Amino acid sequence: MEQQTSTDPRGEIQDLLARIAQLADDGTVEDYLDSFTADAVWESQPNPVTGMVAQLCEGVASIEEGVRERRAGGVQGPGTSSRHVITTVSVSLDSDIEASSTAYWLFFRDTTSEPRLAGVGRYDDTHRFEDGRWKLAHRRITVG
Numbered sequence: 001m002e003q004q005t006s007t008d009p010r011g012e013i014q015d016l017l018a019r020i021a022q023l024a025d026d027g028t029v030e031d032y033l034d035s036f037t038a039d040a041v042w043e044s045q046p047n048p049v050t051g052m053v054a055q056l057c058e059g060v061a062s063i064e065e066g067v068r069e070r071r072a073g074g075v076q077g078p079g080t081s082s083r084h085v086i087t088t089v090s091v092s093l094d095s096d097i098e099a100s101s102t103a104y105w106l107f108f109r110d111t112t113s114e115p116r117l118a119g120v121g122r123y124d125d126t127h128r129f130e131d132g133r134w135k136l137a138h139r140r141i142t143v144g
Contacts, residue, residue, distance in 0.1 A: 010091040012134050013101055013127055020136065021084035021105070024076050029067055036060050037128050037137045044141035049118045050075050050107070083108045083115075086123075097129040119143060 016035060023032040042057040052075060057063045071077035076084075085106040093099050107119035126138040 009093055009099060009129070009134065013091045013099055014089050016127070016134050016136065017086050017089060017101065017103055017123070017125070021086050024067075024084050025080075025082055026078055029064060029071070032067060033060055033064055035136055036063060037130060037135045040136055041138045042066065042141075043139065045121075045143045047119050047143050050109075081110055081112045082118075083111050099127045099129075099134070101125045101127065 020032065020035050023035065038060050039058075040060055040063060042055065042063050044052065044055045046052060046054045051073075052070070055066055057066050067077075071080075074080050076082050085108065087104045087106065089101060089103040091099060091101045101123070103123045103125070105119075105121055105123055106117060108115050109118040110116055121144055122142040124140040124142070125136055127134050128137040129135075
């Protein structure tokens with residue numbers, strides 16, 4: 001059976017990026033992970049401001065481990081008063097089922113008291129249309 005493609009892929013991918021950022025701050029781990037393909041890759045540089053080390057996670061189970069570590073460490077997630085802000089998103093369609101995007105991000109901490117900027121960077125992402133929706137297949141996070 002042929003997979004039906006998206007009618008507004010750029011808008012749907014922009015919504016996906018916003019949803020991932022919001023779920024990182026306030027959502028469940030399960031809803032967050034549902035935004036990724038099963039074979040997704042997550043690469044990040046170290047961020048000395050947040051204390052995060054460089055990471056390479058391959059597969060959704062490895063990504064889940066990283067998310068749970070960040071939440072346990074108080075870096076992100078419900079109750080941490082953090083906000084991921086996505087700006088200047090550019091989406092390129094590579095095919096009916098593959099796309100790439102670049103977005104700048106800002107990471108704020110202490111948002112309920114004295115908000116402070118704790119990181120700035122760039123997401124270079126690839127996306128895949130699976131099961132009737134776009135998902136994140138590869139994220140490369142650059143700090144700075």
